[in-house]
Amino acid sequence: MAVILDGKELSKKIRGKLKEEVKELKEKAGRPPALAVVLVGNDPASEIYVRNKIKACGEVGIRSIERRLPANTLQEELNQVVRELNEDDTVDGIIVQLPLPEHLSCREVINYISPEKDVDGFHPVNAGKCLLGLYDEGLMPCTPAGVMKFFEEYGIELQGKNAVMVGHSNIVGKPLANMLLNANATVSVCHVYTDDLAHYTRNADILCVATGVPHLIKADMVKEGAVVIDIGISRVNGKIVGDVDFERVKEKASAITPVPGGVGPMTITMLLYNTVKAFKMRMGY
Ligand SMILES: Nc1nc(=O)c2c([nH]1)NC[C@@H]1CN(c3ccc(C(=O)N[C@@H](CCC(=O)O)C(=O)O)cc3)C=[N+]21
Ligand SMILES: [Mg+2]
Numbered sequence: 001m002a003v004i005l006d007g008k009e010l011s012k013k014i015r016g017k018l019k020e021e022v023k024e025l026k027e028k029a030g031r032p033p034a035l036a037v038v039l040v041g042n043d044p045a046s047e048i049y050v051r052n053k054i055k056a057c058g059e060v061g062i063r064s065i066e067r068r069l070p071a072n073t074l075q076e077e078l079n080q081v082v083r084e085l086n087e088d089d090t091v092d093g094i095i096v097q098l099p100l101p102e103h104l105s106c107r108e109v110i111n112y113i114s115p116e117k118d119v120d121g122f123h124p125v126n127a128g129k130c131l132l133g134l135y136d137e138g139l140m141p142c143t144p145a146g147v148m149k150f151f152e153e154y155g156i157e158l159q160g161k162n163a164v165m166v167g168h169s170n171i172v173g174k175p176l177a178n179m180l181l182n183a184n185a186t187v188s189v190c191h192v193y194t195d196d197l198a199h200y201t202r203n204a205d206i207l208c209v210a211t212g213v214p215h216l217i218k219a220d221m222v223k224e225g226a227v228v229i230d231i232g233i234s235r236v237n238g239k240i241v242g243d244v245d246f247e248r249v250k251e252k253a254s255a256i257t258p259v260p261g262g263v264g265p266m267t268i269t270m271l272l273y274n275t276v277k278a279f280k281m282r283m284g285y
Contacts, residue, residue, distance in 0.1 A: 002253040005150050005229075007265040014149070014269050015060050018276055022061040025279060033279035034063040035093040035119065035271070036085045040078060041071030041101050050097055056268045062275055065091065071101050078104060079112045086114040092282055093119035093275040116282060119274040121145070122171060130175050133182040139274045144176035146266030147208065147229055148183075154255060156206070156227055158183040164200050166190045166217070166243075167210035172231055176208055197221070209243040219248040228256040231263050 026032045035057055039050050050066065057064040067081055078096070085094045094117045100106050110118070115125035121141035129138035151158060163185035167173035173189065181187045190200050192211065201207055201221040209217055210231035222228060232243030242259030250256050257263055 002228075002250045003154070003255040004250075005154060005255055005257045005262060007146075007150075007257060007262040010149065010153055011265040011269040015056070015272060018269075018272055019060040021276060025276070025283075025285070026061065028285070029279075029283055031090060032061055032063045033092045033275050034065060034090055035095070035275045036065040036067060036088075036091045038067045038069065038078070038081060038085075038094070038096045040069045040073050040097070040104065043099070046097050046099075053095075053268055053271060056272055057275070060272055062272060073101075073104070075104055075108060078109050082109055082112040086112070086117060091117065092279040093117055093271075095120050095271070115139075117278055119271055119278055120171075121175070121274065127170070127175070131178055139278060140179075140270075141171055141175045142270035142274065143172050143210075143231060143263060143267045144179050145270045145273075146263060147176055147231070148179050149266060149270070150229065150257065150263075151183075151206075151227075156255065158185045158206065161185045161205040162188070162203050163206040163208070164188045164190060164204035165208050165210075166194075166197065166201065167208075167212075167231070169210065172210040176210070176231075180206065180208075211243050213243055214241045215243070215245045217244040217249065219245060219252050222249050222252050224252055225254045226252070228253045229263065230257050230259050233259060233264060 037050055054064045085091050094113050096109050098106055110122045113123055115123045118126050118139055121139045126138045130140055163180040165173050165177040168189050168191045177187050177189045188200050190197055198221045202223055204226055206227045208229040212232050214234040214236050230242035230244040234241055240260050
């Protein structure tokens with residue numbers, strides 16, 4: 001049976017350390033690190049995610065600012081809100097909760113976020129630093145960074161391993177594939193158009209899946225002893241499920257992340273981590 005990679009437990013450990021650090025930083029700077037969350041419209045899932053992020057900030061002592069805008073906000077108005085947050089010296093991190101209403105461009109607003117406050121790591125400047133492996137010089141996207149923390153924490157070797165990334169989104173698949181490559185894994189990137197997906201996944205020592213297709217990965221698609229990272233999150237009949245058939249795959253894998261309780265909590269933990277990092281970089285600490 002596989003080792004369960006526990007994102008709640010690892011989050012607790014990292015958040016505990018962050019809380020201590022925030023306390024010291026607050027004394028030194030005379031103010032705490034601050035995260036601004038911009039939420040456009042009232043998508044119920046986004047409301048929950050934003051609430052969870054704000055709660056997590058409170059738990060480690062990060063100040064949070066919620067900027068709520070109506071669903072019919074114009075692009076120019078949204079861009080303007082970001083510009084104001086860029087100029088506010090007491091704000092260290094800015095995120096614009098996705099997805100945005102149809103008429104708004106996320107690419108356009110992300111380009112307005114000052115790269116040093118881009119705690120989602122979505123700005124092209126941070127994407128470039130991620131590509132180059134300049135992790136310390138910028139802010140890395142939270143979900144891929146959280147996955148890399150699992151490998152670190154559990155001593156999972158990447159060098160020379162066959163790593164397969166299923167999913168090629170800009171926020172997860174591409175940056176995570178790139179981080180695995182920077183760690184000297186041999187990386188294949190697959191996606192919904194891949195012919196014979198199982199051919200790739202069966203050869204994976206490290207299998208990362210971020211497609212949003214519930215239970216796409218069945219046990220017969222997984223190599224004995226593989227490390228399986230499930231980054232999918234869907235709701236099926238009111239139940240949260242990942243992209244991996246957890247119950248069967250866990251019998252075959254050597255390590256696996258559950259959904260919920262795996263990558264999800266680590267995403268929020270890395271958002272807190274990035275906010276503290278942005279604060280330190282901005283203060284010159
Ligand atoms: N600008 C922006 N940045 C994001 O990082 C971002 C976003 N927009 N839009 C939505 C997605 C999704 N996302 C998740 C974060 C945590 C959990 C999480 O903590 N999940 C829990 C379960 C939560 C539940 O019960 O629904 C878990 O997996 O255990 C899930 C999903 C961040 N996103
Ligand atoms: Mg076994």
